[in-house]
Structure formats: C-alpha cells, structure tokens
Amino acid sequence: MESRSWWIELPSNNPFYNFLWKPFSYGINFESLAKPSIRQTVNHLENHKELTRKSNLLLNLQEFAEVK
Numbered sequence: 001m002e003s004r005s006w007w008i009e010l011p012s013n014n015p016f017y018n019f020l021w022k023p024f025s026y027g028i029n030f031e032s033l034a035k036p037s038i039r040q041t042v043n044h045l046e047n048h049k050e051l052t053r054k055s056n057l058l059l060n061l062q063e064f065a066e067v068k
Contacts, residue, residue, distance in 0.1 A: 019043075 010017055017040060022028065025044035033040050050056045 020028070020040065020042045022043065025042075025046075025048060028042050028044060030046040032038070033042065045051070050060055
C-alpha cells in the first residue's frame with residue numbers, strides 16, 4: 001500500500017473512509033452504508049452470521065432445499 005500514492009490510511013475511529021476492514025462486524029453501521037451520497041465499503045455483509053456460522057448455514061441450506 002505504501003507504493004500507492006493515492007492510498008491514505010486513516011485512524012480506525014475516522015468515519016470518512018472508503019473501505020473498512022474489520023475482523024468482525026460489531027460496530028459497523030450498515031444503515032449509513034446505504035446512503036447514496038457516501039461511498040463506503042466494508043468487508044462484512046449485514047447479518048452475515050446466517051452464512052458464516054456452520055449451524056446457520058446448514059439450516060438455511062436445508063430450508064432452501066425444501067423450498068425448491
């Protein structure tokens with residue numbers, strides 16, 4: 001990243017980011033990401049536990065298979 005002159009690392013508490021990488025989704029305000037005037041991206045999906053937790057993924061896949 002240091003070789004990219006356009007890349008600026010901001011403090012973690014700065015709300016004016018374009019891309020936010022966090023190890024967990026706690027503290028991400030997903031509602032503010034939906035505002036069209038601000039282009040922000042994070043590395044998590046809202047309610048991602050439905051896919052990323054094995055138990056929830058299994059339940060969702062089973063429900064999906066029954067619907068099909």
